[in-house]
Amino acid sequence: MLEITGVTAGYGRTEVLHDVTVSIPAGHAVSVMGHNGAGKTTLLRVATGLIPVMRGKVLIDGEDVTKLPPSKRVKRGLGYVPQGQQSFPQMTTLENLQLVAKRQSDIDEVFDLFPVLKDLLARRAGLLSGGQRQQLAIARTLLTKPRLLVLDEPTEGIQPNIVADIERVIIDLTRRGDLSVLLVEQHVGFALRSTGTYYVLQSGRITMTGEGGAAAIDSVRDAMAI
Structure with a gap:
């Protein structure tokens, strides 16, 4: 689905990522973990087209999208949830959902994933x-x-309790097989329980990768010195 291959990227002349390769197959969830300043958000900005790459490529379904802007990547199936719990604060929960929903049935489907929202529609x-x-x-x-x-x-x-809800949703969605997930996270336990493959990013380089799951938590924590 998404291939970030040999990417070096940063801001101005400053390199933040150094020859980074990350693969997210169709229908799989992949996590990238690291401390603040490791380059995680920069990696997502490369994936979404918010910053250009200095070297390397970004592929979606085998197509080179390295130079495509975010809007065209969205049309190829990319959905981005940035940090900060972003919403339109003066609008109600329902109005926020109606901005992008094509059908009421689509809104009903997200209520199945996040039932608490159904009780907050007017807030x-x-x-x-x-x-x-x-x-x-x-x-x-x-x-x-x-x-x-x-x-x-x-x-x-x-x-x-909401961290647990989000973990459940990621697992449920990827089990269906029609959605891939790229998760950037510091919370090691959450990331490894939610995803099938992980990468550890340190100082802009991939230093560790492997299969996710609870069994990997201790080794990843040790590697990250948490």
Whole structure:
């Protein structure tokens, strides 16, 4: 689905990523973990087309999209949920969803994933908790029917019960086989339980990769010195 191959990228003349290769097969969830400053968000900006690459390629379904802008990558099935539980704060939960929904049945489907939103339809998004806004942000992106869901630090500042809900949703969606997920995360346990393959990014380089799952948590934590 998505191939980031030999990418070096950064800001101005400063290189942040150095010869990074990450692969997200169709129907799979992949996590990229690392501390603040490791280059995780830069990697997502490369994937989504928000910054150019200095060297390397970005492929979607085998097509070179390295020079395509974000809007054209969205048309190829990319959906991006950035950090910060973003929403339109003066609009209600329902209005936020209606902005992108084509049918009421699509909204009903995201209620199956995030049932708490159904009880918050009339509440302005700015009055929701951080965890509720994060669920809303993910739900709104899913309404665009992406084939690749890109999540940037979805657990940041979120209460544990909602972290568990987001973990469940990622697992459920990828089990269906029609959605790929690229998850960037510091929360090692959440990332490894949610995804089948992981990469560790340190100082802009991939230093470790392997199969996800709870059994990998201790070794990844040791490697990251957490």
